[in-house]
Each structure stands twice: as structure tokens, then as C-alpha cells.
Amino acid sequence: xxxxxxxxxxxxxxxxxxxxxxxxxxxxxxxxxxxxxxxxxxxxxxxxxxxxxxxxxxxxxxxxxxxxxxxxxxxxxxxxxxxxxxxxxxxxxxxxxxxxxxxxxxxxxxxxxxxxxxxxxxxxxxxxxxxxxxxxxxxxxxxxxxxxxxxxxxxxxxxxxxxxxxxxxxxxxxxxxxxxxxxxxxxxxxxxxxxxxxxxxxxxxxxxxxxxxxxxxxxxxxxxxxxxxxxxxxxxxxxxxxxxxxxxxxxxxxxxxxxxxxxxxxxxxxxxxxxxxxxxxxxxxxxxxxxxxxxxxxxxxxxxxxxxxxxxxxxxxxxxxxxxxxxxxxxxxxxxxxxxxxxxxxxxxxxxxxxxxxxxxxxxxxxxxxxxxxxxxxxxxxxxxxxxxxxxxxxxxxxxxxxxxxxxxxxxxxxxxxxxxxxxxxxxxxxxxxxxxxxxxxxxxxxxxxxxxxxxxxxxxxxxxxxxxxxxxxxxxxxxxxxxxxxxxxxxx
Amino acid sequence: xxxxxxxxxxxxxxxxxxxxxxxxxxxxxxxxxxxxxxxxxxxxxxxxxxxxxxxxxxxxxxxxxxxxxxxxxxxxxxxxxxxxxxxxxxxxxxxxxxxxxxxxxxxxxxxxxxxxxxxxxxxxxxxxxxxxxxxxxxxxxxxxxxxxxxxxxxxxxxxxxxxxxxxxxxxxxxx
Numbered sequence: 001x002x003x004x005x006x007x008x009x010x011x012x013x014x015x016x017x018x019x020x021x022x023x024x025x026x027x028x029x030x031x032x033x034x035x036x037x038x039x040x041x042x043x044x045x046x047x048x049x050x051x052x053x054x055x056x057x058x059x060x061x062x063x064x065x066x067x068x069x070x071x072x073x074x075x076x077x078x079x080x081x082x083x084x085x086x087x088x089x090x091x092x093x094x095x096x097x098x099x100x101x102x103x104x105x106x107x108x109x110x111x112x113x114x115x116x117x118x119x120x121x122x123x124x125x126x127x128x129x130x131x132x133x134x135x136x137x138x139x140x141x142x143x144x145x146x147x148x149x150x151x152x153x154x155x156x157x158x159x160x161x162x163x164x165x166x167x168x169x170x171x172x173x174x175x176x177x178x179x180x181x182x183x184x185x186x187x188x189x190x191x192x193x194x195x196x197x198x199x200x201x202x203x204x205x206x207x208x209x210x211x212x213x214x215x216x217x218x219x220x221x222x223x224x225x226x227x228x229x230x231x232x233x234x235x236x237x238x239x240x241x242x243x244x245x246x247x248x249x250x251x252x253x254x255x256x257x258x259x260x261x262x263x264x265x266x267x268x269x270x271x272x273x274x275x276x277x278x279x280x281x282x283x284x285x286x287x288x289x290x291x292x293x294x295x296x297x298x299x300x301x302x303x304x305x306x307x308x309x310x311x312x313x314x315x316x317x318x319x320x321x322x323x324x325x326x327x328x329x330x331x332x333x334x335x336x337x338x339x340x341x342x343x344x345x346x347x348x349x350x351x352x353x354x355x356x357x358x359x360x361x362x363x364x365x366x367x368x369x370x371x372x373x374x375x376x377x378x379x380x381x382x383x384x385x386x387x388x389x390x391x392x393x394x395x396x397x398x399x400x401x402x403x404x405x406x407x408x409x410x411x412x413x414x415x416x417x418x419x420x421x422x423x424x425x426x427x428x429x430x431x432x433x434x435x436x437x438x439x440x441x442x443x444x445x446x447x448x449x450x451x452x453x454x455x456x457x458x459x460x461x462x463x464x465x466x467x468x469x470x471x472x473x474x475x476x477x478x479x480x481x482x483x484x485x486x487x488x489x490x491x492x493x
Numbered sequence: 494x495x496x497x498x499x500x501x502x503x504x505x506x507x508x509x510x511x512x513x514x515x516x517x518x519x520x521x522x523x524x525x526x527x528x529x530x531x532x533x534x535x536x537x538x539x540x541x542x543x544x545x546x547x548x549x550x551x552x553x554x555x556x557x558x559x560x561x562x563x564x565x566x567x568x569x570x571x572x573x574x575x576x577x578x579x580x581x582x583x584x585x586x587x588x589x590x591x592x593x594x595x596x597x598x599x600x601x602x603x604x605x606x607x608x609x610x611x612x613x614x615x616x617x618x619x620x621x622x623x624x625x626x627x628x629x630x631x632x633x634x635x636x637x638x639x640x641x642x643x644x645x646x647x648x649x650x651x652x653x654x655x656x657x658x659x660x661x662x663x664x665x666x667x668x
Contacts, residue, residue, distance in 0.1 A: 337623065339572075341514030346596045346622045347572070353535060353556055376597050380623035404568040407535070409556040416569040445516050452567045454523040455539045455551050457508045464529055464537055465555035465562070 004029045006313065008100075009067050010044065011088075012078030013057060015367030015383060016291075017044035020076045023305040032070050034063060041372045057081045060088050067097045074098040074312055076289075076305070080379070083288040084111060100308040102264045102287050103212070109261060110285040114155070114193075120282045123260035125253040128272070128281040130195040133176065139194075143172055146194045152176055154183035155191040162186060165197060200433040201272040203227065204239050204280070206254035207296040209307055209320045212264030217323040218251045219296045219304075222268075225432045226421070228344070233414075233437070234421060235292035235332045237299045240392055240430030246278045251323070253282065265311055266293070266304050275433070291334070291384070294363060298330035298388040329392040331399050333418045335408070337380040340417035341445045347412030348374050357405035361388040361398050374411055382413060392430070396422055416446050511562060513573035592629060592655045594648040598622030603644055605655075609637045617655055620648070634660040 008024045009032035010017040021031045021044070033048030036056045045051055052066040058081060067075060075097055077083035089104035101107070110116050117127045131142040133152075143150060143166070152175055154162030162183030164175040180190035202225045210216035223239035224232045239247075254269045268290050270283040293304050302324060311319040338344045350373045356364045366383040368374060374382065385402050389395040403419040421427050424441065432440075448456070459465055508522040530538045532552075539551040553566040560575045601619040605611060616628040617637070639656040642648065 339514055341516070342595075345627065346598070346625070348597060348623065352558065353554070355535065355554070376599075376622040378624065380625070400568070406570070407554045407565040408570060409554070409563045409565075409572075410561075412572040413570060416571075419568055445514060446569055446571070447516075448518060448520075448571070449567055451549070451551065453518075453520045454525045455527055455553065456555065456564055456566065457520045457523050458525065458527045459529055459537060459539065459555060460509065460557065460562075462529060464531065465557040465564070 006030075006073045006309075007032060007071055008074045008076055008309070009034065009063075009070065009072040010048075010076045010078060011057070011063050011082055012076070012080070013039060013044055013367075013378065014042050015365050015381065016078035016289075018047050018367070019365050020078065020305050021047050023303055023309065027306065027309060029309070032066070032072055034066055038375065038377050042378075043367055043369050043372070046369070060085075060091050063088075064091050064095050064097070067092070068095060072097055074100055074309065076100040076308070079288055079291055084286070086111065098312050100265060100305075100312055101289075102210075102261075102267065106261050106263060107287045110287050113284070116284055117282075119260060120257060123253075123256040125257055125282045126280065128196045128198070128283075130193055133192040133194060139172060139176060140169055143169060143194055147196050149197040149199070151195045151197045152179045152192050153195055154179065154187060155189065155193055162190075162192070198272050198274055198281070200275070200435070202239070202275055202432075203232075203270065203283075203434050204242065204250065204273045205268050205270045205286075205290075206250050207237075207290075207293065207304075208254050208258050208263065208267050208269060209304070209311075210258045210263035210265065210267070211311060211318040211320075212262060212315065213318075214259050214262050215318050215321075216255050216258030216263060217320045218254050219300045219302060219324060220326045221247065221250055222292055222295055223430070224292065225434050226427070226437055227434055228437050232292065233334050233336075233418070234427075235295055236392075236395075236430075237295035237330050238326050241275075242273070243278055246273060246280060250280055253280070257282070257285065263287075265308050272434075291381075292332050294365060294384065294386045295330035295332050298363065298386065299326040299328055300324040301327070328388055328390050329395040330386060330388045331395045332384050332386040333399065333403070333421075334384055335382045335406075335418070336414050337374055337382055337411055338414050339412045340414050340443060344414075346376060346380055348376050348380075349411030350374075351408065352410030353407060354409075355405070355407040356383075357385070357402040359401075361395075362386075362402050363388070368408075382408065393428070396428060417443070420444070420446075510576040511573045512576055513571055517576070518573070592617070592632070592653070592657060594620070594650055594652045594654055596622055597650055598627070598648050600642050600644050600646045600648065600654075601626060603640060603642075604628075605637050605640075607637050607640055610660075611635060611637060611657070617657075618642075629654060631657060633657070636660075 007030045010020045024031045030049045033044050033051045034054045035045055035051055036054055050070055054062040054066055075092055082088040086104040086108040089099050089107055092099050093104060120127050129146045131146050133139055149167045152164040162179050164179040166172050166175045180192055184190040204221050204223055206221050207219040208216055221239050223236040226234035250271060257269060266289050268286040271280045272283055273280045297304055307319050337347050339347050351368050351370055354370050363386040368382050387395050387398040387402055389398050400422045406415060426432050507519040509520040511518045527539045527541045532538055535554050537553055541549050543549055555564040562573050562575050564571045598620045601621040603618045604616050611631045613631055613634045615631045617631055618629050620627045635657045638658045641653045641655060
């Protein structure tokens, strides 16, 4: 195998860094990991060809310095952290280090909520009807134009703060008053805008890839409606129960936007889809590789990270020329260190044992290793389980199998809850919407079957469960003696 | 308020009291004739012969250390804490009503001051862990007797957060 003169630094950690490293290894490219204080045990440190300390994963000067020192030619930002910070990309452009993503300029444009809407409108992509609330202006007229029910949103907003649902014109004024007050308290800025509210929308997104000179392809859509507090937990490619007309409309809209901004590399356009009318509305663009990119890779056979690297190495070329047709069905679930049966409190701890499922159609993108302590400084995603099968119902059956065969001891996870999702009729039928998990999924506590109880008690009496049977991993004291202590009635939410 | 399952009626003590996700499981001793085989990979096979002569075979993994017990069984991962001795019989004892940190994290913001009266469900403070924010709510109406933590403080599990005086003992209860 030929050695590439290139070197890729992943400005990220854990699962996604390891994912990028795999492709680099396959391409004969050396890898560089960065390590923030307190993250010494993270999995990506083990798998890199070279490791450098940085002050933090958000510290741009420190990362740029490592890139220069190590002779890095390309930087992959992963998701989160600096992945959507134009300042980071600009710093790299200035330092002469390649970036596996769009230009700083595109990122800046698509990052602004209102600018992105305007670009979308220019490209003929439908957005939800919206209007600015002008100081002292006629809000009722603007609201009538937007239509009811609507959402009052803080322009500086995020996290649901300064947001109010308004169903009738007579409620508009008081809602605006309280939303503005909340927005001022939270963001120091009471500017509001109005946006049409969709009842029971689906979150459907289109994976795109552009060559940076106006040519783009789509890698089909993903269904990501199963979310909790705006955090996705289950993603599919392709979307079930989506009409061919809506699907084609989404693709055309997505490609129009890619052309409009001459998008470079991998990106995702998020849409809300009204299942009843088939209408869809552009929400925002994520100018990076997403957590759920594996499902698109599985149904298209394209390695998105490889495409990103090849496009960066050949800026005058077009790596992906045609939009691939999807084949089969893929589902991803996210394993988080949280307890769904106690209001999703975090359950950090030491990973005492981990066993991943293997077999046909199973992919595990893991961020943990046996013996590692998962602390509270970083996000709680442990790993992604991804399955692929010819048909959707087989993919769901495969996900059940994959979850059944997953063993993670030493810390709690949402594994049982995800397993319960696989059995829910609405999930099986693919009839869910963005607020469904919060309102319709009965979060029943699990109970042990009689046989399981017997087995557990007898096995324990025979000493079969004692930790020393598993080898030397019980040495040393876990950073958190017990992640399961003191489950009282105190209301943590 | 008392949601704890009642203890088993028989006089034999349970073989194992185990708390999973806040739910107490009392697993009684069993005479069932399971035979076990340890397999490579950490697997344990349990087998028994049913009345009709057929064989029931259960494959699982289990792990126990100090008071932690976990089992991957029945397609579920059971993570729990073994309760070594029952702390009194009252379900509404101070042990359950006090407000302690249930996970390691940081105090982001205190929302009440000592002496404040709070309604049931009122947010008392915000904690932060794993890049998420969690609010600690009053389990009952009362007054804030003592704040045991400061903003920015790092917490370890079990650490007391706040002392709350129930409204009934304040002598101001309306009920």
C-alpha cells in the first residue's frame, strides 16, 4: 500500500475521531489525535498515530499550533465542538491547513438563522412562513400573514427559551410580552420573530455532498423524528412512508441550495415535513458530517469521510458525480449513559465490561473501551449501534438482536429503553413525529420475568456473578464508587 | 407518597433486594433446579428441565462488585444497587426525602435562598453533567432550611444538596 504524504488531524474526540481514523488508515493516511485535560482515557487517544495535548477541544489557537507542529495537511472537525465555527475554518485557511468541510464563508452564511432562510427563499426552497416582529409594528397583521398556530421565537434564542405557542390572535400580545421578557432575561435581547407552527411534523433531512464549484449530489434522506429534548435517539435511511413526490421535492430543494452556496464537502439540510399535506419546509443546514451519517453510508455504499478527503485532495475534481440510489434500509440508535427510568439522569461510571454484537448487517461506532471511566465532562453518548438489512422490518428485527446482544457493565445506559422502542407499534409502522417520544412513548419501568429472577438469584448464590471472575479489571477504585447510589424520591428532572 | 412495594408476605427473607432505576426488586430465594455453565466470553448458560421434559436454556451475562449488580438478561441490561439492609420500614423517612446528588456533576445555579418557602415541584437548583442541565425540584412544599452547596461546586453522588423543612412541620400548612 502506498503511503500518502497527507496527515489528518481530528479536532474532536472519542467515537467520531475513531470513525475518521478508520478511513484514514484505509487510505494510508497518518492520523493525529488531540487530547484535552481530563480526557486521557478516551478511546481516540489509543487509535491515533500521534497524540498531542491541547488546552481544550474548543481552543482554536492551541489546535492550529498542534496542526502546524505535527505537519497536519487536513483537519476533520467531526460534529459538535468547532465543527460549525467559521472562525476555526478561517484560522485554518490562514494557517494553510486544509479543512474537511465547507469554506468559512459558506459556514458563516448558513449558520445565521435568518440569512439561511433568505438564501433558501432565493434558491426556491420553501421555509416556514415567518415574520420579524418590528418594534411598535403591527404584530397582528404579521401574524395573520404567517398563520396560526404560530410560534413566537427569540431571535437570539435557543433551548426553547423565549418561545411561545400562540393559537389565537387574542393571545398574541400577552404571549409576546412574556416571551420578550424571558428572552431579555436569558439572552439580553428581546427581539422576537414569528414562525408558523406545524402540528406533528416529521424531521427529515437530506444528506448532500458538493464539489465547492456548484455541482452537488444527494445521498438520499434520513428520518430523524425520534428525538427527546431536541436530541436524536433513533435515525433511519431511508424515511418510511414518504411519498415519492415529497421525496423528489426534498432532493430538488436540497440540490438547489447546494448549488446556490456552491457547497463543498458533506452537509445536511434539515426539513420539517407535514405528513398530511406532504408539504415540507427548510429548517437549517448542518455544515458538517452528522452523528447519524452511517445510515446514509450503509444504504448508498459511500464512505462519506473518504469522499471528504478525496474532494479536499482534488479541489478541481468532482468526487461524487451522481446521486446514488438507495438500497436496503439502515437504522441507528444512540446509546447514552443515562437512566430513562429516572428522568434520564446521567449514569457515568467505569466501563467494567463491554461486548458489542457482531454479525451480518451490524456496525458499531463505539466511543468506549473496557476499563475506561466515563466521566461527566463530555457528552453522554457511549456508542452508536447501526444495522442494515434488505427491508425495513428486517432492519428493526436486526436492531432488536443487536441490542439484545450488547453488554455494557459498570455504568447505566438507555439500552433497555431503546430495546422497548423496537417493539412499539408506531415505531414499527414508522408513524412518528418530532414530539412523539415526549408525549406518546409510555416509559414503562422494566420488570424481571420470574425465570430471570430465579436465574439471577441462583447464579449469584453460586458466586457466578462476582467481578473477579472477569479478570483483572476490578483492580483500582472507580472514579465514581457507584453510579447507582441513592435513588431516592428527590425530584431530579 | 408511598410507592414502595410492600414486603413479601412470607416470613422468609428475600434472597436479594435490588434497586434498579429507583424500583426495588425483592427477589425471593428459589429452589428451582437450574444448572449453570460458564462459557468463554463471559457468558453464563442456565439450564433446567421442565415438567414436560423439554429444556429451558437461558444465556446471560452478570457482574457484581461491592453493591453494584448488573445483568444482561431477557434482552435488557439491568443496572442496580444491592440493598444490604433495609433502612427502617418507613417509605417516607428522611432518607428518601432528603435531596442528595444522584450523579456526579457541578452546581450551575442556585435558584432559592435559605428561608425561602417553596411549593412542591419548584426548581431549587440547576446541576450540570455531561453537557446537560438538570433541575432539582422540591419533592414537597416547605421551606429551605439549609443550602449545603455553592454555585460552581463539584458534587459527588450522595452528597446532600439542600435541607428542606416540610410545610406540615412549619406550622403553616394549609392542608
